[in-house]
Amino acid sequence: MNKQNNKKGKVVIVSGPSGVGKSTICKEVVKRLDKAYLSVSVTTRPKAESEVNGQDYLFLSTEEFSRWVEKGLLLEHAEVFGHLYGTPKDKVEEALQSGKTTILEIDVQGAKQVKTIHPDAVMIFILPPTQKELANRMSNRGREDTAKVEERLDGAGTEIAAAWQYYEYMIINDNLEQAVSEMTQIIKHNPGDKEC
Numbered sequence: 432m433n434k435q436n437n438k439k440g441k442v443v444i445v446s447g448p449s450g451v452g453k454s455t456i457c458k459e460v461v462k463r464l465d466k467a468y469l470s471v472s473v474t475t476r477p478k479a480e481s482e483v484n485g486q487d488y489l490f491l492s493t494e495e496f497s498r499w500v501e502k503g504l505l506l507e508h509a510e511v512f513g514h515l516y517g518t519p520k521d522k523v524e525e526a527l528q529s530g531k532t533t534i535l536e537i538d539v540q541g542a543k544q545v546k547t548i549h550p551d552a553v554m555i556f557i558l559p560p561t562q563k564e565l566a567n568r569m570s571n572r573g574r575e576d577t578a579k580v581e582e583r584l585d586g587a588g589t590e591i592a593a594a595w596q597y598y599e600y601m602i603i604n605d606n607l608e609q610a611v612s613e614m615t616q617i618i619k620h621n622p623g624d625k626e627c
């Protein structure tokens with residue numbers, strides 16, 4: 432086997448406040464990379480109307496989620512805004528073994544867990560241009576009621592504060608094309624691939 436085939440994919444962690452546009456950016460970045468996989472998390476959060484089960488998330492009951500944890504099927508998991516979220520381990524390992532850049536769109540708690548398992552993981556945090564813009568985007572999305580939007584906005588401050596400490600790259604999502612291009616460049620130019 433030549434050296435090329437032995438290359439393991441790199442892990443890319445993408446975090447940022449709710450409503451900042453992480454999913455849109457990540458979906459676009461995956462299209463621009465040669466070999467990439469965007470992890471689909473499991474969650475106990477109720478499915479929004481616009482979401483597709485198995486595509487945006489795998490929606491589980493709390494009991495099902497507990498079984499995934501007990502069986503050791505999750506790479507990391509955390510409670511975020513009152514719901515449980517986790518990254519399926521097998522799919523990530525499979526993608527890494529086949530040399531794919533594996534993007535995990537997860538919160539700061541999950542990012543810390545993954546960083547201990549994959550110390551070479553590239554850590555990217557997406558910021559909104561302003562707090563007001565974040566509030567607008569969240570309201571316009573229409574997914575959460577006013578109380579939930581308030582809760583998520585409060586959480587954003589805490590997450591952004593933690594981000595300055597833990598993340599290597601910060602991208603401001605002011606212009607979608609620019610944010611996508613910045614993230615693609617960071618991933619392409621970052622070492623992190625390891626020999627199997």
Ligand code: 5GP
Pocket residue numbers: 446447448449450472473476507508509511516517518536537538539540541542
């Ligand atoms: P949302 O409910 O808006 O889709 O996601 C809420 C938060 O959960 C976001 O910060 C998102 O990054 C985070 N999240 C989504 N999937 C996972 C996951 O698998 N693990 C962890 N730790 N956080 C996740």
